[in-house]
Amino acid sequence: MQHTFNHGNRISKYYLDSHSNPKKMNLTFFRLSAIVILLTLAKPSQGSWFTAKKSGFFSDTATWYGNVVPPTVLGSNSIRIPSGINVSLDVDIILNNQYSEIEFFHTGGSPGKIISTTNNHISIHDGNIRGLGTIDIDSMYVGIPSFRMSGTLNLNKLALSGTEMIPDYSIQTNIRKELRLAGGTSKFIYSSVTVALDTNADLVYGGGILATIPNSLDVSKGYNLRYTSISYVHHTFKNVNTLNEFEVAVGAGNTLRLTADVFVPKKLLLTSGSLKTDGYTLTFGPDSGIEPGGNGNITGTNATRIVVQSTLPHFGVIRFSGNIGNFEIQSNTNVELGTDLFISNSMSLQSGRLILNDNNVSLAQAAGITGGSDVSYIITNGKGQLKQHIPAGGNKVYPVGSMQHFAPVTLGNNAVSNYPDIGVNVSDTVFSHGTTGFDLVNTFAIINSAWTVSGNLSNVDLSIEPVWSGANEKNGFNANSCFVSHYTNGGWDVLPGTAATITGAQKSIRRSPVQNFGVFTVADNNTRLSVHDNTSGREEITVYPNPATDNIRITCNGDGIKNASIYDMSGRAVKTFQLGRGTTNIDISTLSNGIYQVSCNGYTNGFRFVKN
DSSP: OOOOSSSGGGGHHHHHHHHHOGGGHHHHHHHHHHHHHHHHHOOTTTOOEEEBOSSEETTOGGGBGGGOOOOSBOTTOEEEEETTOEEEOOSOEEEOSTTOEEEEEOOSSSOEEEEOSSSOEEEESSSEEEEEEEEEEEEEEEOSSEEOOEEEEEEEEEEEESOEEOOSSOEEEEEEEEEEEEEEEEBOOOTTEEEEEOTTEEEEESSEEESSOOTTEEOTTOEEEEEESSOEEEOOOSSGGGEEEEEEEOOTTOEEEESSOEEEOSEEEEEESEEEOTTOEEEEOTTOEEOSOOOOEEEOOTTOEEEEOOOSSEEEEEOEESEEEEEEEEEEEEEEESSOEEEEEEEEEEEEEEEOTTOOEEEOTTOEEEEOBTTBOEEOOTTOOEEEEEOTTOEEEEOEEOSSOBOOEEEEEOSSSOEEEEEEEEESOOBTTBSSSOBGGGTSSBBSOEEEEEOSOSSOOEEEEEEEEGGGBOSSOOTTSEEEEEEETTEEOOOOOBOOEEETTEEEOOEEEEOSOEEEEEEETTOOOSSOOTTTOOOOEEEESSSBSSEEEEEEOSSSOEEEEEEETTSOEEEEEEEOSEEEEEEOTTSOSEEEEEEETTOSSOEEEEEO
8 A cells, every 4th residue: 555644645645536426435434444543553664653533632542543642742652633523632732752643633524623722832842733634722832944734723822932834735823822933033924824913902122033024914903023142223103103002111222223113003012122213203192101110221322202182181211322323202191200311312292291209311512401391391300300401601400390280490501601511300399498398388478489599510600580470479469569589698699679570371470699509488577487587687487387386386596585476368467475495385275266476576577377
């Protein structure tokens, strides 16, 4: 007998003979049975053949001729699955020899199948799968140069390691969860090959690559692209409109390097390693954002351009390494920094806000900022600062603010030398002792902003011009008689008040010269801010807690006995007492809730407190 089962199509002669001549059907069946039995018994040069005789579990002896279960590590053995038989995989199978083989015989009707509802897999390190059949299991690893099977693969996961799909006829591969390029260069170059990723499945570069992004790869249902393990070069996306997540997880010290401009339509995950822009533009689309977590970053150059067009309320945390040439926020979103940001050329704030947390944004000497408004500014929460170089005789606008409001400030350089890295941070809390104490905003006629100006210079000659709107004026603030107050020598100083400059809905007041860094706010001339007054010679007192419930404690550092009174907001004295040096406890439990003023030695512009 010359016919063998080495190729699945050779049995078709018997199938065709039996159907073209019904009288031969029974004889053909017996011939086939004899062949199957003979092939099952031995394969002297290569090992044994194990042929399924009926549908059943792989590990069940009743599934196989001779009641002998094939080994799970095939070695030089072969497994044969005829048409109409479904073998349920309840073990893992490894093909590890050049003669290792799973062969489907399609003799008519439905092709044979290997199926499974468990997490079992097939690993091909050598050998092959041939013939026309269906494999519907959890996962497969294919680490051979060419894969010959025809038919259908339905898999949760498929891992390829330098494999080219070359079916005898055609193959449809459906990936439910993950297509992993585990090593080498894999190829899908034949029109008879289709690899389709199901909705939200992953295409993972996990050590290998695709030779090209082929038409036979179908990602139209929406997919995720992930780079892991080693450094890669990223060329372009396959069908960018269906890309859901783009993950950089190449590991510490590794990079994913761009070779062209890249548009991110939805989510970017900076899990580990660096997304290296190499001077290209990285644009985040209207639906894009950065997922939280990880420690990866974007590595830039002076030619790098980052454009944020996201309209999500919260874009996410973005981390950088190296200089970024241009950084642009073009839409109404909140972008958080996870690292310091160094800008070589320009920052554009068209719309949206940049939240610094405890990080700094530093601009190079020639760099500038465009835009900046009450809907687009830098939030200097935490310890973060906006740092700029101020040229001799020039000035720089700092479009900063708090989480609650826009509070820009302009700093001018009165000197004849450049001032590098002058930083500004703004808070909506004005502390009684500059950076500590109670919040003066609760009771004093001031602006609800405190600007901290700092640098590495020992002597400066600056001007400062804070900007605010009417909504920032607290407790009857009078913009017609106000000044910039500087916390210095242990107290807020007092200057003669002047009328604020009004530009549209904004107001500003300028102070010059400023010869020391520190904390600044804007007050009117009807209030004293704290324990110290450089111009009036008044005694030094503090009132706390503020707000208070039952008692206030008044500390007086001056000499002698002073007469003091508490006035309500109508100007009526509701309590009188005397103060000596040290702390005096005053009972206010009988006072109604509201705002009160403590006056000492007849001065009516004393300290305000809130009774709750």
